[in-house]
Amino acid sequence: MQVLDSIRKERCSPGQRAYEHRSLFHRPAHGISWTPPSKQREKDPYCLRTVSGDGLVAARHLWHYNYQPTVYYPKQSKNELYQRLATQLKNLGVPFTEDFDGALKDTSHVIDAIFGFSFSGEVREPFPAVIRALKETTIPVTSIDAPSSWDIENGPPSEGPGKGFYPTALVSLTAPKPLAKFFHGRHFLGGRFVSPDIAQKYDLELPEYDGIAQIVELDPQTGQRLKL
Known part of the structure; x- marks a missing residue:
């Protein structure tokens, strides 16, 4: 965990790497939007996003790739920065919903971006019901960095x-984060x-692209x- 925090701080340090947080959202989020099975936009165009900063940016990319994302962003x-990202989506006409269960019935893929890899502690309202719904749904779910509620080191909760x-x-x-060994x-x-x-x-040890x-x-x- 300390290594991950150090990398994040070093990437954003003006005297070191000079990346802005907004650029660090955009590059990974672009990768998220290219991830299968979301490539099948004609057959699988509806995406429901439960949102962090990466999720907001990924939703914008997906809209530009002719998907039809809906964003669940209760808090x-x-x-x-987050307000700007949300405004960009609203300017594109991307709908925001407070009815997760209702939106889930009309979607064909869910992007789980509720919590980042720094999550710890108890899952607070309104997210317990959302995570239970993600667990029970038969719709494909793609999690960003860490499945929501998972511990970064120890993986799925008991x-x-x-x-x-x-x-x-x-x-x-x-x-990859340490929890990946449990996935x-x-x-x-x-x-x-x-x-x-x-x-x-x-x-x-990062692979070549x-x-x-x-x-x-x-x-x-x-x-x-x-190989893809």
């Missing part, structure tokens, strides 16, 4: 609403902006790169 942040929640796919951003579905890595010196400093690809698929057992 809207007062942070200026109790609570997230017990037994295993999404269809996982998209790790920057690098056995399709696993993708997105966000190809880690510089060689950071990879060397933190001993990150093909051409202009924004994602690579990883073997859930070995963590090694698979």
